Amino acid sequence: MRRAERTFLLVASAAVLGAAAFLSSLSAQSMSGHRSTLPGEERPQEPAKTARDFWSTGPDAESAAALLDELSDEEVLGQIFMMAYPGTEPPPLLYRWIDRRALGGIKVFGWNAEDTEVLARAIRNIQEAASRTGHRIPPFIATDQEGGWIRHVKGATSVTPGNMAIGASALPRDAYRSALFIGRELAALGITMNFAPTVDLALKPRSTIIGPRAFSSDPSSAAVLAAAYVRGMEDAGVLPTAKHFPGHGDTELDSHGILPVIQVDEGTLWERDLLPYRMLIAEGLPGIMSGHLAFPRITGDRTPASLSPHFITEILRERMGFDGLVVTDDLFMTGAAAPGGFPEVCVRAVMAGNDILMVSKILEFSEDAWIRLLREYRSNPAFKARVRQSALRILRAKQAYLKQKGPAGVEPRPDRASVLQSPEARSFFQDQAYRSATVLEHTGLPLTPGPGRILLAGPFSDFFAEGGARYPGADTFRFSHQPDPEVLALELQALRIRVRGARAAVVCVANSAGAAFAREASRAGVPVYLVSVLSPAFALDAGPVAGGVAVYNGSRESYAAAFAVLSGALEGRGILPIPRAP
Incomplete structure (x- = not known):
């Protein structure tokens, strides 16, 4: 398919928000602690001897409501929390939360997941602990496995070109199959929720927090590709969660360390950043992550969108009609900070309309925030109603995504090794890397091997390995990836x-x-050829060059694709997913 045809396909598909027929064609297919009563807290009621069992009750709304009615106050509140554990082995405190408070979810971070077998053992132990509780409600196991740059579960999982590479190939089928293979690997490990796709737009492509995680700077293209990605993840049996609502693309600041303030009006946001969400919601998107981002021209202050009833309830729930799960980004991020401290942040997140409070650690059993929320639940009818609404949504989502798997199905698969980096997945991701390689400057291409010295200059070993394979005997110069000014001057x-x-x-x-x-090389009078990795914005700012190729991840396969195009062995067919500077 030629570029013009692919571009037409994206525009035509995005013109109609209800793209169900188009997307349908893409489908292929013990440990527990003993709880002591907390100060100022009543001991929760014990489950009845004949407690309802998540696995044996029906899959309908009435069954979920009946199960909710049997939960203790602490168990209802526990369902709306998602916590992370340190290291690679869940400690007794996490099992205590599961046993005594029916913890609703566990977030897997990179520090938990360097070894996929160790992670699989931990997930199995977590689900076995949940199966021994009175109501046997399995927790969601969630992670960030977007593809490309963001790959929290490493070990034996696939290395993939990523979202911006999908935007460069401009093929919805690439988005669908990327998510399908990623999702199959997650499901094989017992991971049931993925905080992907990222639907932030590449409006600030030099951003070090979004960058190549975006599909495109174009809302329509991003919407179509995200919709295909969601379908692939769902077909793999994993709940997809689009992020970071209402849009992290128009800032270069990182909400992990600061609250980004985005000066945009509501009309622009609706037609631009919110377009992908509007299409995804029309297609039945089950989950959205709220971002810690301020929009003072919309709210009148610097309240993070994640804590804003205007954004979560009025815009997302009421105007956009979203009735799926809303998960906060990590509430320990600086961008979520608010007067009153962490307990107040949690209360505000609930009242804004979030369903799941995600935190990057295990709260202490007598944490002030927990005591505050339990007190609010027992004394504030509006807060209690809001919590119960979220807990019911969570139970309904678990019915939809976990019940069909059965108790054994939420645990890691015995044959998971055959799913991780399967030959089919490896072949697809390698082809995708080649398919998405994008020519930035063609004047001096190809750079053929032959007489004369070629200098390869870069900071990464895989760059030199693939460059040396295409240009045998090439000279090399390694520079620092992120040098301070003094080192940069010396290396230049x-x-x-x-x-x-x-x-x-x-x-x-x-x-x-x-x-x-x-x-610097160009100033020396030498013809310069670029291999751009991650966001191409920096290469576009590198001045006049003889030739250049963009790939969108720093994997070995991506470098192989770049050098294949550079040397003339492959035609670069990718479409630049961000605009060139005027």
């Missing part, structure tokens, strides 16, 4: 000396430092 001076007399310099550009090395 060293490059100036090394590049003299070279037939060409091939420079890896992953950030502003890489662009500086490209400009």
Whole structure:
């Protein structure tokens, strides 16, 4: 399919928000602690001897409501929490939350998941602990496995080109199959919820927090590709969660360390950042993550959207008609901070309309926030109603995504090794990396091997490995990925000396430092060729070059694709997913 045809497909598909027929064609297919009574807290009622069992009750709304009615106050409140544990082995405190408070979810971070077998054992132990409780309600096991740059579960899982590569190929089927293979791997490990796709737009493509996690700067393209991704994840049996509502793309700031303030009006936000959400909601999106982002031109203050009833209840729930799960981004992020501290943040998150409070640690059993929320639940009818509404949504989502699997199905699969990095997945992701490679400058292409010295300059070993394979005998110059100003000056001076007399310099550009090395080589009078990785915004700022190719992840397969195009062995067919500067 040629570029014009692919572009037409995206525009035509995005023109109609209800794209059900289009998307349908994509489908292929023990430990527990003993609880002591907390200060000022009553001991919760024990489950009845004939307690309802999540697995044996029906899959309908009435069954979920009946199960909710049997839960203790603490168990109802426990359902709306999602916590993370330190290290690789869940400690007794986590099992105590499961046993005594029916903890609703566990978030898997990168520090838990370097070894997939260790992670699988932990997930199995968690689900077995939940199966021994009175109501046997399984927790959601969630992670961030977007593809490309963000891959919290490492170990034996697939390395993939990522969202911006999907945007460059501009093929919804690439989005669908990427999510399908990623989702199958997660499901094989017992992970049942994925905080993906990222539907933030690449409006600030130099951002170090979003960057290549975005599909595109174009809302319609992002919407179509995200919808295909959601379908693939669901077909793998994993609940997808689009993020970061209402949009993290128009800022270069990172809400982990600061509250980004985005100066945009509601009309622009509705037609731009919210377009992908509107299409996904029309297609039945089951989950959304709320972001810690301030929009003072809309709310009149700097309240984070994640804590804003206007954004979560009025816009998302009422105007957009979303009735799925809303999960907060980590409430310990600086962007979520509010007067009154963490307990107040939790109360405000609930009252804003969030269903799941996600935190990046295990709360202490007598945490102030827990005591505050339990007190609110027992004394404030409006707060209690809001919590019960969320807990019912959570139970309904578990009916939809977990009940059909059965008790054994929420645990890691015995044959998981055959699913992780399957030959089919490896072949697909390699082809996708080649398919998405994008020519940035074609004037001097191809750079063929032959007489004369070629200098490869970059910070990454895989860049040199693949460059050396295409250009045997090439000289190499390694520079720092993120040098401080003093080191940068010294390394630029060293490059100036090394590049003299070279037939060409091939420079890896992953950030502003890489662009500086490209400009320095060009000033030396040597033809410069770029290999852009991650966001191409930095390469587009590298000045005049003889040739350039963009790929969107720093994987070995992506570098192989870039050098194949650079040397003329492959035609670069990708479409640049961000605009060139005027």
